Amino acid sequence: MASAQPVFRDGCSSNKPPCFIGEHYDFWKIRMQTYLEAQGDDIWDAVENGPHIPTTIINNKGEIKIKNSWTDDDKRKVLFDKKAKNMLQSALEMDEFFRISHCKTAKEIWDTLEVTHEGTIEVKRSKLNTLSQEYELFGMLPGESILDLQKRFSHLTNHLSALGKTFTKY
Incomplete structure (x- = not known):
């Protein structure tokens, strides 16, 4: 079969x-x-x-x-x-x-x-600034599971990457 x-x-x-x-x-x-x-x-x-x-x-x-x-x-x-x-x-x-x-x-x-x-370059810059601030202040929410935290973080970093932000690993 x-x-x-x-x-x-x-x-x-x-x-x-x-x-x-x-x-x-x-x-x-x-x-x-x-x-x-x-x-x-x-x-x-x-x-x-x-x-x-x-x-x-x-x-x-x-x-x-x-x-x-x-x-x-x-x-x-x-x-x-x-x-x-x-x-x-x-x-x-x-x-x-x-x-x-x-x-x-x-x-x-x-x-x-x-x-x-x-959006235009100006709109992208504004989105990038907003998301960068969210990235800098990122933390676990009350009652949030590790899996949900990871998913939210991945979503945030993917949005930032799509707008041109680069991340370094150290």
């Missing part, structure tokens, strides 16, 4: 990107970045820094190449953004997809989701 195959819920497979339905963005962002990085450094680079734009030097100036003059390397590098864009779109439910459907690049999708769910 064959053994039963494990059943994965949507987003719990290493082959599919984690699904984002509009809630818990900080959790999804960490998982999605890890997923994209696992597809290759070039894929994540396209998300973080934008797509490769094939250029050539003419008269000491960089000029964008016309598509029929792209080298095989240019074509390969341009494809990284298309793959990243596909992965990001595939990870979004309908409302989130329509929010980014106008975006032309993977970086634009990522940045749009980030501003939508984390």
Whole structure:
């Protein structure tokens, strides 16, 4: 008798990107970045820094190449953004997809989701300050179990990490 195959819920497979339905963005962002990085450094680079734009030097100036003059390397590098864009779109439910459907690049999708769910730089800075203060004053609540304390602490540090706070181990 064959053994039963494990059943994965949507987003719990290493082959599919984690699904984002509009809630818990900080959790999804960490998982999605890890997923994209696992597809290759070039894929994540396209998300973080934008797509490769094939250029050539003419008269000491960089000029964008016309598509029929792209080298095989240019074509390969341009494809990284298309793959990243596909992965990001595939990870979004309908409302989130329509929010980014106008975006032309993977970086634009990522940045749009980030501003939508984390806010502008000023909003992020304010959230970071508030959460940092909560971190500094963190303590056990009356009647709280160790498990609940750990869960609350992990949630707090994950929020801080998603906003760019780094922690050192000593």
